Amino acid sequence: MNSEFIAMLDYLEREKGIKREVLVSAVQDALLTASKKAVGPANDLRIEIDSKTGEIKAIAKLKVVEWVKNEYDEISLPKAQKIKSDAQVGELVDVEVTPRNFGRIAAQTAKQAMMQRIRQAEKEMIYDEFKDRAGEIVSGTVRRFDRSDVMIDLGKFEAKMPSRERVQTEDYTIGDRMRAYVLAVENGTHGPEIILSRSHPNFVRRLFEVEVAEIQDRTVQIKGIAREAGFRTKIAVHSDNEKIDPVGACVGMRGSRVKNIVRELNNEKVDIIRWNPDPKEFVLEALKPAKVKSVTLDEERKVIHIKVDEDQLSLAIGKRGQNARLTSRLVGWDINIEKDESAKEVFEQNISKAAMVLSAALALDDASTHKLIDAGMTSIEVIISAEPQDIADVLGIDLEKATDIHQAAQREHERTASIHQG
Numbered sequence: 001m002n003s004e005f006i007a008m009l010d011y012l013e014r015e016k017g018i019k020r021e022v023l024v025s026a027v028q029d030a031l032l033t034a035s036k037k038a039v040g041p042a043n044d045l046r047i048e049i050d051s052k053t054g055e056i057k058a059i060a061k062l063k064v065v066e067w068v069k070n071e072y073d074e075i076s077l078p079k080a081q082k083i084k085s086d087a088q089v090g091e092l093v094d095v096e097v098t099p100r101n102f103g104r105i106a107a108q109t110a111k112q113a114m115m116q117r118i119r120q121a122e123k124e125m126i127y128d129e130f131k132d133r134a135g136e137i138v139s140g141t142v143r144r145f146d147r148s149d150v151m152i153d154l155g156k157f158e159a160k161m162p163s164r165e166r167v168q169t170e171d172y173t174i175g176d177r178m179r180a181y182v183l184a185v186e187n188g189t190h191g192p193e194i195i196l197s198r199s200h201p202n203f204v205r206r207l208f209e210v211e212v213a214e215i216q217d218r219t220v221q222i223k224g225i226a227r228e229a230g231f232r233t234k235i236a237v238h239s240d241n242e243k244i245d246p247v248g249a250c251v252g253m254r255g256s257r258v259k260n261i262v263r264e265l266n267n268e269k270v271d272i273i274r275w276n277p278d279p280k281e282f283v284l285e286a287l288k289p290a291k292v293k294s295v296t297l298d299e300e301r302k303v304i305h306i307k308v309d310e311d312q313l314s315l316a317i318g319k320r321g322q323n324a325r326l327t328s329r330l331v332g333w334d335i336n337i338e339k340d341e342s343a344k345e346v347f348e349q350n351i352s353k354a355a356m357v358l359s360a361a362l363a364l365d366d367a368s369t370h371k372l373i374d375a376g377m378t379s380i381e382v383i384i385s386a387e388p389q390d391i392a393d394v395l396g397i398d399l400e401k402a403t404d405i406h407q408a409a410q411r412e413h414e415r416t417a418s419i420h421q422g
Contacts, residue, residue: 009023058096388403
């Protein structure tokens with residue numbers, strides 16, 4: 001037992017970094033509990049371990065008496081004087097009470113106590129090392145899966161990436177190398193836990209801080225991030241130095257910097273936007289490349305109303321509304337994007353006006369008038385320039401009636417011209 005015990009102490013002190021005194025103390029506490037069962041309720045029982053030789057003794061303080069009535073608390077004077085020659089009645093004497101079979105009990109108990117202390121020490125080391133590292137990026141290897149949680153080997157320690165912190169579009173397999181954001185170090189009932197995330201917006205923030213020197217030295221500032229992990233991120237940047245282009249700094253030469261980040265994010269789309277204190281200008285930047293027709297701010301309700309042409313509507317809103325949602329989070333205002341109907345309204349008014357003019361001048365019903373307009377004959381001048389046969393084909397009438405309409409158009413044109421001349 002002694003040589004094995006010493007060898008184990010040496011190994012654990014060297015490999016695990018746990019001080020010998022700490023291990024010995026843990027074994028002493030465990031052996032004390034075991035000794036009380038084997039020895040009995042001895043008075044002031046303690047365990048002594050020689051950390052060099054590994055010798056283990058159970059020691060009790062017994063009172064010297066002439067006649068022993070309680071063997072757990074008392075010792076006769078002759079026996080006491082064999083231990084301490086000058087022992088006197090009433091004195092307390094240290095007496096070894098190590099049981100005969102204590103070696104086997106001690107070996108088993110010592111092993112259990114040390115393993116338990118190792119686990120406790122490792123947990124303490126995890127917490128001490130990582131308690132101030134929340135917010136950093138760490139690298140590790142996928143070790144195993146606990147249901148949908150990913151357990152990641154960080155070297156000395158194991159961390160957990162809960163399912164809520166995973167990226168939906170990413171698949172992980174055992175042995176994969178990955179980087180992740182230290183979301184929290186929690187010292188819970190089962191010991192400290194390192195919680196990692198790849199879906200948190202600050203993971204992207206930290207990647208930019210690592211990749212972009214101007215962000216590291218604070219020449220360029222990250223003003224905001226909005227992210228839907230695995231799909232798209234919008235990041236707003238700004239520099240107080242007018243000579244520095246914050247967007248260009250983040251993109252890098254030929255896109256090298258942002259490409260590295262996109263590669264780490266498994267091709268998640270990253271929009272880098274120039275921040276502006278004016279919400280109107282900021283939202284125009286954030287919605288690019290969509291072209292906006294008009295922007296109206298409702299400052300009381302913090303709502304931005306945006307109108308775009310019909311062909312820009314899907315681009316501005318984005319797939320399943322993603323572009324609008326991320327822009328809203330980034331700017332900090334609710335955003336309402338609508339199709340601009342003003343051009344359509346003007347067009348419809350012009351068509352209605354043209355129909356009224358043609359109907360009155362040519363004595364046509366509404367159906368015939370709209371057939372002419374649909375064919376592009378929207379004015380008296382256009383009808384004059386056409387052939388009667390063209391009018392006949394559009395309206396489905398004979399050439400004689402078409403000629404009458406063509407002549408009526410000429411008369412109306414002459415009448416209008418004479419009015420302007422007069």
